[in-house]
Amino acid sequence: MDKAVGGNGLSDSTDGYRFTSTDDTLPAGKAAYRFTVTGPDGKPVTAFAVDQTKRLHFYAIRSDLTGFQHIHPTMAANGTWTANLSALAPGSWRMFATFTPDSGTGKGTAFVLSRTVTVPGTATKTPLPAAAASTTVDGYTVTVNGELMANMEHPLTVRVSKGGKPVTDLQPYLDTYAHLTAFHEGDAAFAHLHPTTMVNGDQGGPDLSFHAELPKSGNWRLFLQFQTSGTLHTAALTLNVG
Structure with missing residues (x-):
């Protein structure tokens, strides 16, 4: 991307670009969420630059930072996107779209916009797990190293390991060996931590580097996605930012 818009993604509009949807509520469980990105001229945007192999x-993230979903929706010819969601639990959810227009006044600018959606039903809040340097998912241990300060x-x-041994068979996923996203406790502010470890062949690991700049202090919930043997794994842990 050539340039990036600052901000935390908590608005549905920036610089004339708007994330619009008629879906203010969705049923629990599986659901299709439809939305459109409109430009400063009010018309749907249909030209998007490719970022990490996707346009x-x-x-989707629930207000208590559970239920994380990272989806690559499909776009119809008229600019309407459809994101097929799964496992929606009752409560308030925030839907984020990150994109870079490939034409118009915003060409080359990375945007992150969001809207909230309500899933009716009895909502049970899950407490955020305490900050920790490591977590385990599907037998893999993910350890984060770095003392972050806001802004x-x-x-x-x-580092990814399994059974105490370093993992070196990470497969490329979205043009990197791991994809890392973060959400802030309380308001679900969004941050994408860009990988600096280049893909070099079909096997990577165990150490992966990221460029991190989180805009707020407090607890952030990190979601690391990586792939081995064709299976995508998602590890989640809480990181405290001073």
């Missing part, structure tokens, strides 16, 4: 990345650039290193 648009879509995320400051810091390197962040992630």
Whole structure:
């Protein structure tokens, strides 16, 4: 991307670009969420630059930072996107769209916009797990190393191991060996931590580097996605930012 818009993704509009949807509520369980990105001229945007192999990345997160979903929706010819969601639990959800227009006044600018959706039913809040340097998912241990301060650039290193041994068979996923996203406790502010470890062949790991700049202090919930043997794994852990 050539340039990026600052901000935390908590608005549905920036610089004339708007994330619109008629879906204010969705049923629990599986659901299709339809939306459109409109430009400063009010018309649907249909030309998007490719970022990490996709023209648009879509995320869904519940207000207590559970239920994380990272989806690559499909776009119809008229600019309407459809994101097929799964496992929606009752409560308030925030839907994020990250994209870069490939034409118009916003060409080359990375945007992140969001809208909230209500899933009717009895909502049970899950407490955020305490901050920890490591977590385990599907037998893999993910360890994060880096002391982050709000609004400051810091390197962040992630190590993936299994059974006490370093993992070296990470497969490329979205043009990297791991995809890392973060959401802030309380308001679900969004941050994408960009990988700095280049893909070099079909097997990577165990150490992965990221460029981290989180805009707020407090707890952030990190979601690391990586792939082995054709299976996508999602590890989640809480990181405290000073």
